[in-house]
Amino acid sequence: MQTVEKIGQQAKQASQIVSQLSLADRNEILKAMATALTANQSTIIAANQEDLANAQDLTGPMKNRLTLDAQTIAGIAESLAAVADLADPLAGPYENWDHPTGFKIIKKTVPLGVVAMVYEARPNVTVDAAALTFKSGNAVILRGGKEAIHSNIALAMVLRQVLVDHNLDPDIIQLIEDTSHESVNELLHMRQYIDVLIPRGSGKFIDFVVTNATVPVIETGAGNTHIFVDESADQDQALEVIHNAKTQKPAVCNSAEKLLIHQAIAAEFLPKIADKLIAAGVELRGDEAVCALDSRIKLATAADWDTEYNDLIMAIKVISDTAEAISWVNTHTTHHSETILSQNPANVASFMNLVDAAVVYQNVSSRFTDGFEFGFGAEIGISTQKLHARGPMGLPALTTIKYEVFGDGQIRQ
């Protein structure tokens, strides 16, 4: 097994090669990778069976995410081939201008270099991340969860073989086979080789990465998202939007976790939404005002207000006005997606302007916070930070700029 240091070194070197490939070459190779995945599906499925045999302790949904069969592999290959059809994030035209002394400055879009991805037991991320980083001219270091290690090794081997077949350095795509915590820790500190690390996983894991890494990190995905129903809301519409945002896919980061109801409508609206959510199997927790209005709802603890459940649970609070809603949201937000349900333009404007989140919604389900839904064609993650990229990240998030200056002997006076 190669050391993480060695993998980093190789990635840095390989990043120069992949950064110089033409769009036509990158696309041809992506399509060849899609074909190779399907052609090698029996090897991949056999490796996945090993992972599944070791995965007795996993819950049903986690086992589902881990499972690869002919159909899921076909889906992964299809997504991979679709990346070839996306616009080139490195393409010009680039801004350029002349300095008064006559030299030309070109502001070029270039790959970041070496991207490291740390993620959990979802083997499809191995292929997605490899495809998106490759398309954008980067080398990638993949460090997936140990539950998927055999699947990941098999997938990476197929992708690397395609690189070899095209006379390219296979270290453009590398998988860390060491699934110990130490290998992650080493990655977090390898500033000389890694240009950006993108963690995907639980809020707790991402916090660990952000507070420990010395390499540049893009925070993704923690979503303690709120819906505020103000006094002017269309209540029938609100019932549908809240139901959708909470129940349509509760395990993901853009589903709703908290509901704030304006005091003027609480007595009327709470029983209706509680009926609907309880019927959908949602466990409700509430502040004292909520519990006083509906005896089916149990009292929330202080920890509830900062917890991302990723489950059929929702905490509800009565709020006195839009200003309090904004202040509450800004105190508890993970800066992902926040929603106001309202027909009052002044309330909407305040909420939009003052809530500090990547995406702020009026009268729309927050389940739409997603690269595909936003029209970016692909998504490497959802940034909850403000620097570099915010919200759903498409291919441009994997690029940076470089100033190229061409002159004929200009000196500064």
Place this chain on the structure above:
Amino acid sequence: MQTVEKIGQQAKQASQIVSQLSLADRNEILKAMATALTANQSTIIAANQEDLANAQDLTGPMKNRLTLDAQTIAGIAESLAAVADLADPLAGPYENWDHPTGFKIIKKTVPLGVVAMVYEARPNVTVDAAALTFKSGNAVILRGGKEAIHSNIALAMVLRQVLVDHNLDPDIIQLIEDTSHESVNELLHMRQYIDVLIPRGSGKFIDFVVTNATVPVIETGAGNTHIFVDESADQDQALEVIHNAKTQKPAVCNSAEKLLIHQAIAAEFLPKIADKLIAAGVELRGDEAVCALDSRIKLATAADWDTEYNDLIMAIKVISDTAEAISWVNTHTTHHSETILSQNPANVASFMNLVDAAVVYQNVSSRFTDGFEFGFGAEIGISTQKLHARGPMGLPALTTIKYEVFGDGQIRQ
């Protein structure tokens, strides 16, 4: 003295206010600040005298940077007023598009929120940073060096009074008066209040910040910059460019520190450039090949190749070809500014494409890496990282984006 925590809290609150000011209001206040600086110059100069009296140990250039008199204050006020004339970094038009289900997505440009600046004994940075963060709608926390503390307090008091006079929260601009290391340490970890921290200072200090901070950081300024003279270079032009890049202002980050000479021209070119640099008072150090060619040059140590001198010192090395030059530069670069002096298009293309730096020059002095020279009107620093901002940073580097979504009840299927 207020705690750093309290200052952070206040800044977060004030950031909402400044983020909502119109361009006209921001510009009017900037101009009022410029007027107030001049009107209060005697108070400022008196405070500065205290700092100077305590600054017996400072070197001449550092004392110069610290000194405020009527003329320097007029210059600072003029720069401040000029910020009012810069384009609004928050202005639209914003990209916007409709989702197939009918809701609208607007990609808005918004301030970062709370910007923290940590810097050394240059009181002008106090005003520059306050002006640029204010113009871009941010609250700022300033933490200047202890040598300038009295000057900084006086300057901040003038700026804050202008905010009060305009019925605004003065905590939009705050100065940390505690000049202990602990106050910096606290800043580095105040994730709940600080959106970005920009350190300005020595490479060692910036490294400390980057490796210890848990708040988002933009790395600035360390510049171990190289010039590679290839076999095709116009040697007369090269002499002028190297001389300018090394000697015109040796203490700054965009001045040249290392010279790489192609072996085919080393015997011819080295004596000429050594004559010119030695005449300008530059101490030369070299690898063995260089020392063998010119006995005036002493042998460089391994540490030389990674040292930013910020002084009249230059280390010179003989290189076998462009590929070796690129590899050498990429190993020792601080990713700031790198230069090739060449008339050979193939060498220039390789160097431009493969050298990993914010700015890459052909036949131009690297002294031009500067926000004003690049036409950005102002500069909050020079980013040597790849995320968010790279190279000279103008006002847009102090902004982020936010997606505002407006619909009428859309839910995800």
